Amino acid sequence: MTTALLRIAVLAALILPGPAMAQSGIEGRLNELQRTLSRLSAQLEQLKAQNQQLQHRLETMQSSIGQRLERLEKTPAAKPAPRPATPKR
Numbered sequence: 001m002t003t004a005l006l007r008i009a010v011l012a013a014l015i016l017p018g019p020a021m022a023q024s025g026i027e028g029r030l031n032e033l034q035r036t037l038s039r040l041s042a043q044l045e046q047l048k049a050q051n052q053q054l055q056h057r058l059e060t061m062q063s064s065i066g067q068r069l070e071r072l073e074k075t076p077a078a079k080p081a082p083r084p085a086t087p088k089r
């Protein structure tokens with residue numbers, strides 16, 4: 001009789017979801033969420049670094065363009081070369 005009850009209990013545990021199974025599902029989901037959060041955090045750090053590099057490049061380009069414009073504004077404009085006279089027909 002004891003072995004029959006033991007078999008029924010084992011079968012019931014395998015077939016019916018119980019608190020242990022539910023807890024295992026929650027833990028699995030929690031672990032999945034933690035992995036996702038970790039992956040997204042790493043991706044965010046990469047994007048922040050990339051953004052900082054791009055911001056630095058933009059500032060460098062803006063400075064370079066500003067310096068070029070200042071140099072162009074300081075140099076006198078070259079007079080256009082005279083055009084050769086074209087004979088009238």
